[in-house]
Amino acid sequence: MTKIKICGLSRLSDVDRANGLAVEYVGFVFAESRRQVTPPQAEALKARLSSDIQSVGVFVNDGIQKIEWLVNQHVIDVAQLHGQEDEAYIQELKKLCPNTPIWKAVTVENGVDFTQWDSVDCFVLDNGAGGTGERFDWSLLPTLQITKPYFLAGGLTPENVEQALTFAPYGVDVSGGVETDGNKDGNKMKLFVSKVRGI
Numbered sequence: 190m191t192k193i194k195i196c197g198l199s200r201l202s203d204v205d206r207a208n209g210l211a212v213e214y215v216g217f218v219f220a221e222s223r224r225q226v227t228p229p230q231a232e233a234l235k236a237r238l239s240s241d242i243q244s245v246g247v248f249v250n251d252g253i254q255k256i257e258w259l260v261n262q263h264v265i266d267v268a269q270l271h272g273q274e275d276e277a278y279i280q281e282l283k284k285l286c287p288n289t290p291i292w293k294a295v296t297v298e299n300g301v302d303f304t305q306w307d308s309v310d311c312f313v314l315d316n317g318a319g320g321t322g323e324r325f326d327w328s329l330l331p332t333l334q335i336t337k338p339y340f341l342a343g344g345l346t347p348e349n350v351e352q353a354l355t356f357a358p359y360g361v362d363v364s365g366g367v368e369t370d371g372n373k374d375g376n377k378m379k380l381f382v383s384k385v386r387g388i
């Protein structure tokens with residue numbers, strides 16, 4: 190079954206909406222963003238999150254100790270790296286947080302070499318400008334040598350997610366496509382999930 194991640198939750202009401210949906214992951218953005226949350230805010234969101242849903246911390250070139258702290262406090266279950274984090278950074282993070290899955294966001298372009306991030310557990314394929322609601326050229330997908338399971342991200346909406354599923358990603362990751370006026374929209378979240386689940 191395709192995994193679903195709804196990214197950029199920042200209000201307790203967003204979490205309440207996600208709790209009622211069949212999603213596997215929600216994302217808390219710690220990077221600079223209009224969706225950014227502080228560690229104390231994320232702690233409160235996580236406390237409200239259903240135990241069936243995993244929380245993914247989204248970081249851009251952040252300090253490894255900050256990620257380790259959020260893992261140890263059980264604020265995040267997965268670390269998603271959206272910057273220029275290299276294999277050495279990922280290995281260091283793995284050493285400190287051996288049981289935490291690490292996902293690497295990769296900008297999809299011709300000939301990208303996925304083997305450079307050998308220690309990650311999963312890729313998040315997007316347009317290189319996280320959370321902007323823009324798609325990359327999906328026709329490149331069949332040409333890539335992707336070495337791990339991947340989430341398809343960037344510009345997904347309830348209207349286009351069925352087309353995204355034809356590439357059989359491990360999961361789909363949405364943020365802007367389930368928002369209205371910059372806030373998560375419970376009806377769009379629900380519609381997105383029902384399109385993925387075919388219900």
Ligand SMILES: O=C(O)c1ccccc1NCC(=O)[C@H](O)[C@H](O)COP(=O)(O)O
Binds near residue numbers: 224342
């Ligand atoms: O969401 C953000 O504001 C953000 C900021 C900086 C780095 C990454 C960010 N989001 C990462 C995500 O996981 C998004 O879900 C993903 O890129 C899809 O976003 P969207 O195109 O809006 O659906």
